[in-house]
Amino acid sequence: MIFDKTQVKARSEQLALSLTRRLGAAQVVTDRDILESYAKDESSCEPCCPDVAIRARSLEDIVATLEEALQLGVPVTARAGGTGKAGGAIPIYGGCVLDVSRMKQVLEIDKTDLVAVVEPGVVTGELHAQVEAMGLFYSPDPNSLETCCIGGNVAHNAGGPRAFKYGCTRENVLGLEAVLMGGAVHQVGKRTIKGVAGYDLTALLVGSEGTLALTSKAVLRLRRKPEALTTLLARFSDEASATQTVARTIEAGLVPRVLEFMDATVVETLRQAGAGSVPEDTSALLLCEFDGPTESAVEADALRFADICEEQAALDVLAARHVGERNALWAARRDMSNAIKKRAAFKVAEDIVVPRSKAPAMLEGMRRIGERHKTLVAAYGHAGDGNYHVNVLWDDPQYDPHPAVDDLIRLVLSLGGTITGEHGIGVAKRRYLPWEKSEAHLALQRGLKSQFDPAGLLNPGKIF
């Protein structure tokens, strides 16, 4: 569905009036300067300013907004932390941004049922701290965890390094309170791990990028916080040894909670930035963590991993058991984003996944694409999952990265992979979705969208 922005603007003014009446002026934003802050997320997609923003403080505020918006025909784009990487929170037709970042209550933490019930504006890292203080654990750890929120994590099925062992957000959401365009409130899912009463709409809503329903409450699965944790950093003189190590680690039945790969270009970038203190002879890094209930179990896993690294001719393997040491080993991985930003004036960040066995072919192919298109390509990411963040970097403002990215996506699909592992489609990857999914299949998906949102007002222009 395509909207006329002038019409949307006029209707949005009406929406501002009626919601000012219902909710009070404090929750309705029409000040242009503040609205500008809702125009973009952390993607490189073109910003677009909403015509009005509503600061929701409760379920009732969300319901009121979606009731009035449907009546007036105003598109609504939900926003929590605004940290998305694919433009999902950008209101591309203007209209209303529904900001849930003030709904930040942790409503319940249950130690026996291992369940937390939270509002969508809860910051993921703050939830981590709160449950960990009680000896519990919420596993999804997207890179933006200091600023991203559970609402956005649910909308995008956020992952993170620990997803390899513990699953992405979908595997850690048991139920949702979801509000449909028009304001109908649905209790979806359950409070228990098992449950097969009817279709699993929880799994469908997680990752639907705010196009089907909005989350007003999430029932999350907790675990006990693992008592023991070991971090290892292995250096390799070539990428192939590192990817071989990944394959052998999985084949040995080890289940690290983190298994992060950094390629030669990333290593070189870190070195140029003076970050992470990586020696000259390094061409690839693997950062690996094992957790478990006891030191001895974790220790045994760490030793087996170190043995595999040695068999694959690792230059060295450093291990950390304490916080200070651990931070030192994570320095390279943590400094990477900034180092990459400094390496070139412009970048496009893709977020592809290939079957684990295809990682060497992907890295090799990626290198050739960089040469062919005269651009720098750097890859790092969650090697256990085969989920690599591939950055195309360039300095010339005239350079068009699309041919290189197109080739990268073709390569990934030819290897049996998928175009996005964590970031979602949003606006940024709409071009590529039909390369992966058939037209008939996308028609079926649009049909599902029409069941939830027949007027097409919920985050229009996203995914499809």
Add this chain to the structure above:
Amino acid sequence: MIFDKTQVKARSEQLALSLTRRLGAAQVVTDRDILESYAKDESSCEPCCPDVAIRARSLEDIVATLEEALQLGVPVTARAGGTGKAGGAIPIYGGCVLDVSRMKQVLEIDKTDLVAVVEPGVVTGELHAQVEAMGLFYSPDPNSLETCCIGGNVAHNAGGPRAFKYGCTRENVLGLEAVLMGGAVHQVGKRTIKGVAGYDLTALLVGSEGTLALTSKAVLRLRRKPEALTTLLARFSDEASATQTVARTIEAGLVPRVLEFMDATVVETLRQAGAGSVPEDTSALLLCEFDGPTESAVEADALRFADICEEQAALDVLAARHVGERNALWAARRDMSNAIKKRAAFKVAEDIVVPRSKAPAMLEGMRRIGERHKTLVAAYGHAGDGNYHVNVLWDDPQYDPHPAVDDLIRLVLSLGGTITGEHGIGVAKRRYLPWEKSEAHLALQRGLKSQFDPAGLLNPGKIF
């Protein structure tokens, strides 16, 4: 949608003719005696004979059947192992049964990607044996694993004891080849663990009980076979100590792969049947298994579990490390179904889930329901998940178990539980689904069904 059986019968005769032409007579069953074998599953639901059955041998056969059935308006009920417990495979309006049990090829097993690609008629236990011979592991282990098939497991999101650690079928299906009514073939999902390109239709199709699409191929997630395994059987003189042990085990951060509970009535039933050799003073049993990559890790977990049992005044804890010993400890759990069948002339088996903390209240309430309704109620099941199989047992042919079952379901819902953890709704639990889900929510679910199957011909009368 309700169908006129006479009309369905007439149209089915036409379907038999046209499919005999397309597929050959060998695949089209119209012999009444053979059709009778398709009339029931392993539920106590009323049998219903189909008018025709098609024995599919390939994707093309499924496509042909669904093409012709849509044109002629014939309801189609898919069937793999026929081991369902809720009547999902019973063709309640007659019409066509599409039997996929001959599609039993394991098409691919990949050790590095840890993926298997299988046809829907592959028997779950046979897949276990095949991958385990290669040092791999497919975790879902429904009780019927010797006869049930992957197609049915996918349709019902089958669980089993190991689901506590490794998830149900949904968590172990990466992608599907799915055929819609009318014959359209969709490639759904992916071959990698991560992937967020569009809505997650894999998760939606798993557990949809053959009402949305049929599985012609499943891409399954494998793991490495755990090298080490320890089995423990703990006896308790009261149920409360056993449920306390479950709660403490979870709170201690232990993740057993199996944590099975048997209540006082089950124990007494085993004793009466002379099964499992359970001593007189026992009122509850816990069967627990830990697996892992090394003996020492598994040993440490087993010791901690034994300590917790002791703190909760277990009568004794037996441990097994070898096959013979293990079989002895599993004897009680394995003999249980038969012992329960012998205990009374009639039974209804429910499959409820309650939050872990509510297990004592559930068992206590269940006991009171038994007393009030003058019936025997026996519970066993997956205590880690809070998923209990509750059997209502009686001998008098005039006895109506429904008031007791109604009260049980009310109890479960009042405790924040769900009416089915593994078996699904099918026909058997249609009465109770509206007790758990609102009418508006079920209308939304029916709307999704109409997107996949506008004519309402795929397994009609199930779930809703």
